[in-house]
Amino acid sequence: MNENKIVKLATDKPLTLDCGKSLGPIQTAYTTYGSLNANKSNAILVCHALTGDQYVASSHPITKKDGWWSKVVGPDKPIDTNKFFVICPNVIGGCMGSTGPKEINPETNKEFGTDFPVITIADMVRAQKLLIEHLEIKKLFCVTGGSMGGMLVLEWLSKFPEMVHSAIPIATATNHSTQNIALNELARQAIMADPNWQSGLYYQSDKTPLKGLSVARMAAHISYLSKDALQNKFGRNLQDKNELEYSFDADFEIESYLRHQGYTFVDRFDANSYLYITRAMDYFDVTASHNGSLIDAFKKTNAKVLCVSFTSDWLYPTSENKKIVKVFNALGLNVSFIEIETEGGHDSFLLNEPKFFEALKGFLNSTLKDL
Amino acid sequence: MSLISEKKDFKIISDLIPNGSSIIDVGCNDGSLLQYLNEENNINGRGMEIDQDKVQLCLSKGISVIEGDADIDLFDYPDNLFDFSILTYALQATKSPKTVLSQLVRISKKSIISFPNFGHWKIATSLLLNRKMPISNKLSYSWHETPNLHFCTINDFIDLCEEIDINIEIKANLKNYKLRKYTGKNFFDSYFSEAGLFLISKK
Structure with missing residues (x-):
């Protein structure tokens, strides 16, 4: 079930990237866990962070270590694979099988290297959307992820709001701080x-x-x-x-x-x-195509949202996460927010944080009743 | 506060709210009032709660809730965002009741506020006779462990509303659970109500 799969996407028409170049066909490597229900309404897209990959809950082929979120994703875990169908793709630009600088450029038959176009978080989301369409899923039950994964979540809410029923952006920000x-x-x-x-x-x-x-x-x-x-x-x-x-x-x-x-x-x-x-993280600003307005960036979404921050995270501090809460509040959306007390720093979303797990579980299971 | 009067308070709040209203319950506890109003009034509701264990309870019930502090986080909401804001038995626990009240009437068209009345005759008498801080149903903590920072009487509340240009529209009689149009200070209320419940709005 959770073996690595590779799919070729954008075969008819290449992806148009923010930089103006096009890329395609593209390859996406991904894993899935659990099973998709008959009306395809129980899919959760998990977005990985900068150095993460598709091995969210299965042994990593190189390090042989447990998946990076194996505490969170699995049977009876906070993201319960008895209930949900979990999809985790390697982002484009990555190096675990999705189209990226170390893959072969079909035009030259050599590795892309720095010929690879500069991509953005929005480009990664465009590629993820092709995967979701390939899986014939019209609406994701939830999109979640921490750090850069959280940026992908925000971009999903902004770019493809009609495809997202609920979202959990974790330890993230609406743009990258100077620091x-x-x-x-x-x-x-x-x-x-x-x-x-x-x-x-x-x-x-x-x-x-x-x-x-x-x-x-x-x-x-x-x-x-x-x-x-x-x-x-x-x-x-x-x-x-x-x-x-x-x-x-x-x-x-x-x-x-x-x-x-x-x-x-x-x-x-x-x-x-x-x-x-x-570079994609630095360029990230969810308001970029909305004249700097957070309200405009999210005005089309009606997703139910849970934002999570960690007290000792100085990279994506609570104040940055609260900006997300503030805009969703201003839009009158159903947004929840919880700040987990921990000394684990930014990495807390990858660690054993029972209060964090409890919040994820409570939110997902109660939201499941909407289906 | 006993469960019976809590349920009766819920009923009276429900009576004040038209169906389908958008609501924020500030200090929403475990979300039971919001759940009640969801069932009775089909509201579009969300809560704010400072105690994380209670935030978790709300999340598990599917109630949207912000872990936050009324003294700080109400500033984040735009003007008139909600039809109603509700603050039940929490005004006395805020750092600045004046700021919180002003924020509540700013972010919603109307606000429902309830609080224990420190002017109730039993409390006044207990203080007078025992010269110890009173403990009653609605004031259930010892003085040294109470989270309550700013006790007030019904008359104090009315004066504060006057001072910050808040209009009192309706007051509830929490003895017989009847709603009455507010017509001014009233001797009986200030002595015989264990708690006050008011519907207010900005002038």
Whole structure:
């Protein structure tokens, strides 16, 4: 049931992208869980974050680890696959089988590399919509996701409101803050400063920009955790030693931890995908095609919405999430909001947070009664 | 507050509301009033609640609810968004009852407010005779653990409405559960009502 599937989309007509270029046919890799009911009304689209992929609740083929939301998606889990049909596609621009920089450009028969067009969150949603249409689903019961996944949720509500019955944007924002753009720029510069990056044309070479990508991941990882979580988990503990070494080796546990995060990440992620997807996040502004008006961006939706934020998330803080709540309130929509108290930082949406799970479950199960 | 009077309060609020009204219940607790009004008045309702456990209860009942604080979060709503705002037995627990009342009448065409009356004769007598903070059905906490910050009497409430240009339209008699057009301060109300329930709007 939950094996990776790959489908070719936009075969008749290529996707027109925000940058003006067109892309197609495109390939989308996705997984599904549970079964679609007879009138196809129980489908939940799960949108992954920057470094996520379609392996939401099944073992990852490279890392062999549990899916990134295996605590949330599954039988009797908050997103209960006994009740719901869950679809999770890898976004375009990604590197787990969907059309992206490391896939073959049919026009040149070589990897796209940096010939891949600069895509946006809206482009990713356009591609997801083709998948949903391919599955012959007219209306999604719910669209959900955290971080960049939450941006995709907001874009769905804005672009294709008639296809969304309910939505749960989590730990996200209506546009990328200056601080977030700055952090992404730091990550991109780390990749591009690696001589092995070779202007993005490294696929045929035996050198790949692993160090640059690893540093990018280390920087990002710090931003996913809170100060308290770091302090409490690592403090100033030394790594397998009793004294400082007066060197630049990893003396502190936190250094060793970050290096590990960096090294292991490069096994499963493509450096160019990191550039393209962070760019899409930076460009994200759900009001872009609505003259900056949030009201206009969402005025056609009548979805039931639950917004969730986490107290220690400084990347997509409660204040950013409350902007979403505020506009849905102003539109008189059925919007709910809950702020989960945790020191887990931005990553909390991926962690074991019972209060968060309870809210998801309560919202989805009560909304199911609308069907 | 006993369940019986709560149900009777629900009924009287339901009587004040035309079917199909849009409503925000501020301090909506576990959502039971909204559920009641959904059934009786087919309202388009949503709640605001500061206590997260109660927010969870609302979510599980399918009630739209914002985890929020009346003192802060009412500012986020545009003018006249709702037909009614409701604040039951929560005014005394707000940091600034004056601000909250002003916000309620701003975001809705009409507001329904209920609160325990500190001027009730039993409370006044208890304070006078025992010189201890009174505890009654509607004032059920000891002084040192009460979430209530600003007690008022019915007369105090009427004065505050006057001060901030709020029009009192209807008052409910919570003894016999009858609604009456408001005609001014009344000796019997201020002494013999354990609680006040008013329908107000901005002037």
